[in-house]
Amino acid sequence: MSLTILDNIIAHKRQEVAERKALVPTAALERSLYFNSQPVSLRKYVQRPDLTGIIAEYKRKSPSKGTINAYAPVERTSIGYMQAGASALSVLTDANFFGGKNEDLTTARKFNFCPILRKDFVVEEYQILEAKSIGADAILLIAAVLSKEEVSTLAQFAHSLGLEVLLEVHDREELERTLTPHVDLVGVNNRNLHDFTVSLQTSIELAGYIPNEFVKVSESGLSEAQSILELQQHGFEGFLIGETFMRQSRPEKACAAFVEELKKLRQQQNVLSA
Numbered sequence: 001m002s003l004t005i006l007d008n009i010i011a012h013k014r015q016e017v018a019e020r021k022a023l024v025p026t027a028a029l030e031r032s033l034y035f036n037s038q039p040v041s042l043r044k045y046v047q048r049p050d051l052t053g054i055i056a057e058y059k060r061k062s063p064s065k066g067t068i069n070a071y072a073p074v075e076r077t078s079i080g081y082m083q084a085g086a087s088a089l090s091v092l093t094d095a096n097f098f099g100g101k102n103e104d105l106t107t108a109r110k111f112n113f114c115p116i117l118r119k120d121f122v123v124e125e126y127q128i129l130e131a132k133s134i135g136a137d138a139i140l141l142i143a144a145v146l147s148k149e150e151v152s153t154l155a156q157f158a159h160s161l162g163l164e165v166l167l168e169v170h171d172r173e174e175l176e177r178t179l180t181p182h183v184d185l186v187g188v189n190n191r192n193l194h195d196f197t198v199s200l201q202t203s204i205e206l207a208g209y210i211p212n213e214f215v216k217v218s219e220s221g222l223s224e225a226q227s228i229l230e231l232q233q234h235g236f237e238g239f240l241i242g243e244t245f246m247r248q249s250r251p252e253k254a255c256a257a258f259v260e261e262l263k264k265l266r267q268q269q270n271v272l273s274a
């Protein structure tokens with residue numbers, strides 16, 4: 001199979017983690033203020049009926065889109081996302097490809113009592129300790145770059161620290177090859193990493209293969225409130241949205257407008273089915 005951007009990201013990440021390990025020993029991570037704090041459950045918040053299921057993402061740039069928003073402050077954006085009705089936050093902490101940093105997540109943590117997903121490219125236990133030390137509640141494991149044994153070991157390690165795990169898949173092969181009972185949520189990424197196109201059909205086609213005990217999350221390319229309703233009909237409860245909000249100068253206002261539209265559509269749907 002041909003290489004994708006993920007191969008580049010992972011090669012860079014392994015080097016970065018090796019450098020960080022040499023600089024910051026695990027004992028230092030364990031002394032963090034957040035290390036003994038009680039995590040907030042992403043799974044439960046995504047399923048809360050009074051919220052929207054939206055996991056609102058903070059990302060400055062991406063390999064597919066280049067710079068998206070270099071100026072929106074984390075503090076105002078993250079607070080605004082939660083006030084708008086998002087269920088949780090996702091913060092990209094990768095610097096090289098996404099323009100993020102660990103401090104972005106810690107800033108979001110200081111100002112919000114909600115689950116925060118550390119969106120990064122985990123290949124080692126050290127990164128999970130780091131996630132805990134910066135205030136995350138959940139981590140992402142990407143099936144495309146991990147074996148089933150790695151998913152299982154890393155997920156159990158995350159659980160030992162009280163963190164939940166979102167397993168991300170792009171297709172049925174990845175799902176069937178890596179799914180273990182140790183993950184909490186399964187995310188279907190709608191972005192094709194070979195050509196960066198996005199299609200909600202990816203989520204819809206995979207939905208039936210994800211066992212019901214896992215919370216289903218649809219990720220990437222969600223730009224219309226109507227799509228949320230469609231995905232809900234296929235059993236999705238979580239909706240990871242980044243660019244649609246971050247592309248605007250005030251991402252939190254874009255999130256609020258999206259939530260208003262979603263509420264309006266849900267009301268119309270309820271009237272029609274009454």
Ligand SMILES: O=C(O)c1ccccc1NCC(=O)[C@H](O)[C@H](O)COP(=O)(O)O
Nearest residue numbers: 062063064219220221222240241242243
């Ligand atoms: O966004 C990219 O270009 C990308 C490329 C390679 C690996 C991961 C990538 N994105 C991470 C994500 O999964 C998205 O940030 C997330 O699902 C939100 O997507 P969107 O709403 O389309 O910004």
